[in-house]
Amino acid sequence: MGNLRERVSYLKGLAEGLALEAESREGKLLSQVITVLGEVAGELERVQQAQQDLEEYVSAIDESVGELEEDYYGSEPEEAEEDDEAEEEGEEGYIEVECPKCHEKVYFEEDMLDDNVVTEITCPQCGEVVFSTDSETDEAEEGPAPVGATED
Template sequence: MDHLYQKVSYLKGLAEGLGIEESTKEGKLLLHMVDTLEDFAETIEELDEYMSYVDEDLADVEEEVYGLIDEDYEYDDFEDEYNCIEIKCPDCDEEDIESLDKME
């Protein structure tokens, strides 16, 4: 998220370097737009931090419920749950094609 702050800081510096002031309608608009972008960057950073906490909490819940952590999680483990079968294409005879049986 630092790149957002860097871009907003660049825009602020550019506005100062160009001598944009709130004395004109356009200057007032541009400066308020830069301030609004800064507010957005702060809010996005807060949301990113909040999502990190939610992700950590979810990982704790998954570990408690399933007894697994992400590193132990194998996606191949779910193959058996869906009654997968492998068939070969009669025309091309290349790779196996996986198909799902109808769940009954």
């Protein structure tokens, strides 16, 4: 931005060197335009300095937050921990069923099968029944069978 200030100074010197009459309308206009350009260049330098200071401050905050995350969560990233937990949950006590209508995967707990209560599991996406423990159906005679079931 120093280049902009230099260019404004050059224009100021050029106007003085041309001996523009300060009394003429054109001379007054050029003088005021050059003055405003100088003020704009100065303000722009202040804004750029403030921007640079803010960037340094945000960078320092980012580093501090990174250190705090590492101290709190350990060296393993949070996403990896969540993935591990989801895999563990998927392996323990959950049944996965694919909806025959929209092919959305629906999960429910195995404990729901232990009850002697008629249970219907519906797809949260389309509302289609994906699993039923209704003993009156033909499938129930062979035991409860999920529609499109795939166990992990």
